[in-house]
Amino acid sequence: MSKRIALAxxxxxxxGxxxxxxxxxxxxxxLGHEPHILVLSPHCDYALPADIPVHFCFDKGQRHIDGLLTQHLAVKKVKQWIASLSSLLGAxxxxxxxxxxxxxxxxKAQVQPLYCVIHNAIEEELKRELKLGxxxxxxxxxxxxxxxHQQLITVSKGIENDIIQRKRIQPASIQTIYNPFDIDAIRHSAELPNIExxxxxxxxxxxxxxxxKRHDVLLSAFAKMQTQLPLVLLCNKPRKALALAKKYGVADRVICPGFQDNPFPWIKNARLLVLSSDYEGFGNVIMESLICNTPVVSxxxxxxxxxxxxxxxxxxxVPRREPATLADKMEQALVAYPPIGDTDIFRKIDIEYSATQYLKLIP
Structure with missing residues (x-):
């Protein structure tokens, strides 16, 4: 039976x-269901799908909608928004x-049935915010x-285990469903021409x-490498990234084309992909790189x-925040890297397998 699914x-x-x-x-x-994408704020870098309805709640100029003093108004609007959509489309x-x-x-709007998907390391996020004040x-x-007391889905076993062990949050239920990847579509997209x-x-x-993401660690490691290859940064703030590259003396070897809706040809044609983060939820780009048959150091x-x-x-x-170690491993990976094949993780992140795990949760 077809299900009407809201992805908010x-x-x-x-x-990611x-x-x-x-x-x-x-x-x-x-798979024959009726998905709807429910988006709070109309900030869109990705192209909107032509055949899937996308609904926006707040106007472009509205900020701090979840602030302590404005939260009750935002919750009221969300309730009205979902009630209106349900009246128009069905529950x-x-x-x-x-x-x-x-x-x-x-x-807060007490939407039901609801599953909250946790995409990042909760304790690490809280540590970061504590430093900000x-x-x-x-x-x-x-x-x-x-x-x-919510039903949680985590995108890695690490997040799930951390929540259970820390006991800061007491979920009604918790389980891991790895992020879905359309392996065939990624490999097809990786073959598309790109003159840039x-x-x-x-x-x-x-x-x-x-x-x-620790671009400072990445660029410090890059500056320490003996191999003088260019570094491509696919990011949302190329000017800021280039300013940081200048600080580490490598701006002349850094290429910043900006955000790419299709990063896969860039990944496929690279000798090596590097992740330098302090924390992640899953590390989607690692999986995408392996799918494109590109070695990874992380x-x-x-x-x-x-x-x-x-x-x-x-x-x-490699350990976090160690540019010298990261540089050494990057050098090693450029010389020799194990053959990349469809290992067990490929089965767990297969798009149909992941989607089926979600569908099993629907009452």
Missing amino acids: IDSLAGG AEKIVLTLAREFKR FDVFFSNLDRTNLLLT PLAYLAMWRAKKALN IPDGDYIIHVGRVAKQ TDCPFGPNEILTQAFAQFL
């Missing part, structure tokens, strides 16, 4: 969670909520506290310019990389 998220900015929501929606549609069989703001507002920490903590891609060998990093950050880079690939996990 903060925005469709160019991040946003890409996962779009991927899941397409697969639910292919939704399930809501899959993604990212902090959406999780907070949908839980008490107000930032309290805002983050409000969003995390809203997960109490540099001729010759290069190293690549894909990720927004944010403290979590920090062994919580969580995800050590669930992907296992067995022979585990030697290319």
